[in-house]
Amino acid sequence: MPDARPVTVVQSSGDAQRAARLQALAEGYEVRIRGLRQGRPVEETCRVTSIARGLIFGPDLAEVQRLVAEEADMILSNTGDAGFGPQVADAGRCLDPAMSYPAKLAYLLRARFEQGGRAVQVLPTELLRGNGTALRDLVLAAAEGMDRDYRDWLRAEVVWVNSLVDRIVSEPLYPAGAIAEPYALWAIEAQPGLRLPCQHPAVQVVPDLGVIERRKLFVLNLGHSWMVAEWLARGRRDAEHVREVMADPDWAARLRTVFAEEVLPGFVAAGEGAGLEDYIETTLERFSNPFLDHRLADIAQNHAQKLERRIAAFLGWAEANGDGRAKPRLRAALQGEIG
Structure with missing residues (x-):
């Protein structure tokens, strides 16, 4: 350059x-x-x-x-x-x-x-x-x-x-x-x-950097922490890396459901839904990267604080913007009740 x-x-x-x-x-x-x-x-x-x-x-x-x-x-x-x-x-x-x-x-x-x-x-x-x-x-x-x-x-x-x-x-x-x-x-x-x-x-x-910050925090980071919540509920079994979560059809489908039914409506309610489906697809492709050793154990560090910043903060933000959906999967992850 x-x-x-x-x-x-x-x-x-x-x-x-x-x-x-x-x-x-x-x-x-x-x-x-x-x-x-x-x-x-x-x-x-x-x-x-x-x-x-x-x-x-x-x-x-x-x-x-x-x-x-x-x-x-x-x-x-x-x-x-x-x-x-x-x-x-x-x-x-x-x-x-x-x-x-x-x-x-x-x-x-x-x-x-x-x-x-x-x-x-x-x-x-x-x-x-x-x-x-x-x-x-x-x-x-x-x-x-x-x-x-x-x-x-x-x-x-x-x-x-x-x-x-x-x-x-x-x-x-x-x-x-x-x-x-x-x-x-x-x-x-x-x-x-x-x-x-x-x-x-x-x-x-x-x-406005806020829109990009919210997408990263409430899609990519939230998705990582939701994976870790389920991984911990499984007793740290069945996967070591993020890519292995995405290679499990049932696990990956549940993550897609979280994004489609619980995350996307919050952004739509806030008036920030334009382009979000494309961002979610890009995020899922990043998660599926077969070459990166992105360890779930590393993401799990400071898990409780990350749940508050990523999932609890999203639930509060979505509700404040008029999204009244129940969001059971995210609430289960927040409460450690995934299973």
Whole structure:
């Protein structure tokens, strides 16, 4: 892509043991695409060469500070859920590698502001609803004791972008790379001043990220958790991977019934039914991918919390939008009564 910008990866936890992975990323790595696209097998290999270098937060702290203050055009993040969580070190008076990501960002951006640098775009990809807005608020909270002019700059000049990344990555490659499905989406919510990191068919600017978030959460994620609820009720028998659920005609048919009779009506009632049947079919094809080892045991981690976020939240949303259907299969999964 001729407009692609060079990327510096910063390993923010400061784990020096991952230095070999950082070096491998900068040397170029492979992403192997394996799966189904409109029913046809796909097997492709892409070589990624956009990463120019890797730094470790801690040993390379001075260079990270200089880079953010003087060179960075955009700041992207993928710290995982734990990265946004508060840390004891956040109460400190200077930049500390033990701080949470929002607190680190508050100190790094202050140096840019003090040097008169132009405002930067911050584009998180963490799986958190309204992730750009949420990160802005956390950074402002971390900067509470700093100069008012700086906090005003953070609030009014820095561009905080909401986005959602959707692709199943089933297996890492070593020393760097991954195996992933053909489906890919990076949805970015439109706003004034937005600049895209690159041009790619999977990168889509949308007026309202909420519609896409609800589809992912209440179709793909909900479907995963419904599968796991039945798998747990079976005593963790009869399947190990998502693809094996889809290979079982009776199990797959029950999932289709959940989508058709309980999920789809909720979206229709909310006025978001257009195109949803196609999205459901795409989701079922993704679930059927014969090449991805997507383990039910992995999806089952934090199952109770996922049931609340995915199934209970959907039931409440659907009812609030006028869908009064009983939805017995989803309620059974929520109550652990599938059988």
